[in-house]
Amino acid sequence: MEETDIALMALIKKGxxxxxxLLLARHQRSVYNLALRFLNDPDEAExxxxxxxxxxxxxxxxxxxxxxxxxxxxxxxxxxxxxxLRSRRSAEIVSMDIEYMPELPAKGEDxxxxxxxxxxxxxVIKAINSLPENMKIAVILSKYHGLQYDEIAAIxxxxxxxxxxxxxxxxxxxARELEGLK
Amino acid sequence: MECKTIQEMxxxxxxxxxxxxxxxxxxxxxxxxxxxxxxxxTLMETWHLLTVWEDCEPxxxxxxxxxxxxxxxxxxxxxKIVLPVAAGLLIVIGLTxxxxxxxxxxxxxxxxxxxxxxSTEHPDxxxxxxxxxxxxxxxxEFFDTVEELVKIDYLPLVEExxxxxxxxxxxxxxxxxx
Numbered sequence: 001m002e003e004t005d006i007a008l009m010a011l012i013k014k015g016x017x018x019x020x021x022l023l024l025a026r027h028q029r030s031v032y033n034l035a036l037r038f039l040n041d042p043d044e045a046e047x048x049x050x051x052x053x054x055x056x057x058x059x060x061x062x063x064x065x066x067x068x069x070x071x072x073x074x075x076x077x078x079x080x081x082x083x084x085l086r087s088r089r090s091a092e093i094v095s096m097d098i099e100y101m102p103e104l105p106a107k108g109e110d111x112x113x114x115x116x117x118x119x120x121x122x123x124v125i126k127a128i129n130s131l132p133e134n135m136k137i138a139v140i141l142s143k144y145h146g147l148q149y150d151e152i153a154a155i156x157x158x159x160x161x162x163x164x165x166x167x168x169x170x171x172x173x174x175a176r177e178l179e180g181l182k
Numbered sequence: 183m184e185c186k187t188i189q190e191m192x193x194x195x196x197x198x199x200x201x202x203x204x205x206x207x208x209x210x211x212x213x214x215x216x217x218x219x220x221x222x223x224t225l226m227e228t229w230h231l232l233t234v235w236e237d238c239e240p241x242x243x244x245x246x247x248x249x250x251x252x253x254x255x256x257x258x259x260x261x262k263i264v265l266p267v268a269a270g271l272l273i274v275i276g277l278t279x280x281x282x283x284x285x286x287x288x289x290x291x292x293x294x295x296x297x298x299x300x301s302t303e304h305p306d307x308x309x310x311x312x313x314x315x316x317x318x319x320x321x322x323e324f325f326d327t328v329e330e331l332v333k334i335d336y337l338p339l340v341e342e343x344x345x346x347x348x349x350x351x352x353x354x355x356x357x358x359x360x
Contacts (some may be wrong), residue, residue: 017253021249024245024248028240028244029237029240032238033237033240036238037235042238046240049240050251053248054248054251054252054255117234121235124232124235125235128235143229143232144232144237149194149197149199164193164194167193168194170193171192171225171228174229175224175228179224
């Protein structure tokens with residue numbers, strides 16, 4: 001039977017290295033992709049993934065399961081991402097480069113279709129990046145991580161109604177930005 | 183509900199984040215209102231378009247680095263536990279030995295009754311011989327020793343008495359010696 005995340009955390013607390021590796025294998029991809037989508041920088045996404053899991057390991061000694069494990073995990077990642085954004089702002093570095101995003105070709109895709117898909121992808125990424133940070137994280141968590149509004153609210157430290165409103169505004173902005181693609 | 187309110191709720195409607203009653207109401211409204219239906223379709227298509235931004239596979243080195251970092255952390259954690267314990271033990275052992283040493287020194291300094299007995303009544307010691315040896319030393323080396331001691335400033339230099347007084351002293355000394 002597969003151990004739950006909370007059970008794995010209890011094993012990590014007892015010093016079980018295998019439990020940590022299992023937890024890492026289970027969540028590494030989602031942590032990395034959340035940071036990557038939010039920050040648009042693979043190096044920073046890598047650093048944040050490492051930092052997040054190191055923090056989880058250190059916190060395993062005092063961890064008490066008050067909410068879903070993923071809510072806690074994504075809160076850590078969100079905070080780390082916002083820290084990076086703050087330091088970026090202070091360094092006045094603004095980068096909207098989307099060249100780094102390696103595109104995965106779909107099976108049986110012809111070249112013309114691929115170019116078109118690549119253009120759509122670039123436009124979508126630009127549109128998401130144009131969202132204000134609070135809307136952007138809500139959209140990413142909802143769309144790509146399948147989180148419910150109350151979970152997003154817990155991660156963002158706001159109410160579910162606030163998330164509902166942000167999602168509405170974000171979707172309206174995206175609809176306007178992506179109008180030409182439909 | 184007004185169209186504006188309905189449209190604001192559409193994202194939550196798609197995400198199934200509404201109460202059943204509200205959900206049914208919106209569903210009913212959409213069958214009747216053309217403009218809200220258009221907005222609904224636009225939002226659904228937009229949301230679907232976002233799927234084009236697929237997940238990336240994280241580099242393998244991330245997991246390797248995290249695992250090695252954790253191993254390092256574990257070592258540090260052990261050192262943090264073991265080091266103070268080891269230091270404490272060393273201090274305790276050191277203090278124990280020091281205390282035991284002091285007690286031994288005290289025992290060494292205290293004269294044992296048997297030793298006192300030996301020193302007073304040892305059959306090999308002949309006091310007359312010892313005194314005779316001392317006499318030899320006084321006769322042969324006493325003045326040489328005094329000179330040496332003066333040379334190395336061990337004895338203070340005393341102003342020599344006048345010649346006449348010295349002669350008198352010598353004569354009196356000769357008298358006493360004879």
